[in-house]
Amino acid sequence: MRSTATADRVRLTVHHVEEKSLIKRFRLTVLVEDSVPAEGKLKGLKSEHGLSILIEISKPKFSLLMDTGRSPSVVLQNMNVLNVDLNAINAMFLSHGHYDHTGGLLELLRLLRRPIPVVGHPEIFNPKYKLDPYLKYIGLPFKRSQIESVGGRLVLARNPVTLMGGVSTTGEVERVTSYEETRGFWTVKNERFVRDPMRDDQALILKVDGKGLAVISGCAHSGIINIINQAKRLMGTAKVYAVIGGFHLTGASEEVIRSTIKDLEQADPEIVCPCHCTGSKAVREMVKRFGDRCRPLKTGDTLEL
Ligand SMILES: [Zn+2]
Ligand SMILES: [Zn+2]
Incomplete structure (x- = not known):
């Protein structure tokens, strides 16, 4: 039973059409993140444990909201401060089903009308x-029917979903590395309380012309290195341009942090932007290893890539 299920999951990945389209560039805005923004430049920004990132592509114009933070009031307040037009959003992508990435969803959909x-x-x-x-x-924090009742047209898929040419979700991430483990989560399956492998954890991939892949993770519960490897396989290129998001190394052992950074160096991205659940210890190590190429992100930060 188990090996058949695994084989099916692998097939989902391998049979995906190789993504040949490219995007020219994109703009990323951190709407919600854990850290308090630097005083001064943007008054009124709030932070909380959670993540919400806006990705804007200009040609053709496409605005994607990846995750929605924990509280509707925080994401809405920050959109206001950052001059983000909610009505311009074309689609939303939920990296996984944890409350700190989905809490703002219902209210945002309701206001979008x-x-x-x-x-x-x-x-x-x-x-x-x-x-x-x-x-x-x-x-x-809400049911499927509530999302649908406010206009959320759910695209629930285990395989990668193309959002536009050159922009795709990873689909269910193949777990390959020996040191990346999903721990500390629980679920109920077949009337049994069991460990949750968080198979719903996905990331976003953008294939940028002349630069390579930009990989944006929510919490990387499936492992940031597993995610990068999956992105390379799916998009048919080994060139990694940027690795951005929560890498879930809070509380990870020295050994796991070391192995992750070693494989991250191997992937050789031009830019590494850790935030959210990456953890201060891992971020410090990344800054040490990647120098100027490492730019930790906070609420309100923007990147033009
Ligand atoms: Zn999570
Ligand atoms: Zn999280």
């Missing part, structure tokens, strides 16, 4: 828990 695609893995709706230190619910 126009049906748009909401892309994610079918298991984003699975029950999600952690023991910290007691049993806590950490999944989506």
Whole structure:
């Protein structure tokens, strides 16, 4: 049973059409992140534990919201401060089903008042828990029917979803590295309380003309190196331009951090932008190794790539 399921998952990946389209460039804005923005430049920005990133492509004009933070009030307040037009958003992508990435979704859709695609893995709706230190619910704070009732047109797929030429989700990420493990999460399956492998964890890939792949992860619960490898396979290129997002190394052992950074160096990205759940220890190590190429992100930061 188990090996058949694994084989099916692998097939999903291997049989994806190689993505030949490219985008010229894109702009990324961090709408919500854990760290408090530097005082002064943008008054009124709020931060909270969570992530929401806006990706804007100019030709053809496409505006994608990846994750929605934890609280509607925070993402909306920051959109206001950053002059982001909610009505310009064409689609949303949920990197996984944790509350800190999905909490703003319902309110944003309600205010948008126009049906748009909401892309994610079918298991984003699975029950999600952690023991910290007691049993806590950490999944989506609303039901599928609520999302649909406010115009969310759910695109729930295990395989990669093309958002436009040169922009795709990873689909379910193949777990290959020996040191990247998904730990600390629980779910209920077949009436049993079991460990949650977070199969719904995905990332976004942009194939940038002349530069290579930009990989944007939410929490990288499937492992940032596994994600990068999957992106290379899917998009048919080994050139990695940028690695951005939460790398989930908070509380990781020295050895896991070391192995991750070693393989990240091997991938040789021009830019590394850790944030959210990467953890200060891992970020410090990355700054040490990558120097100027490492630019940790905070709420309100923008990148033109
Ligand atoms: Zn998460
Ligand atoms: Zn998170």
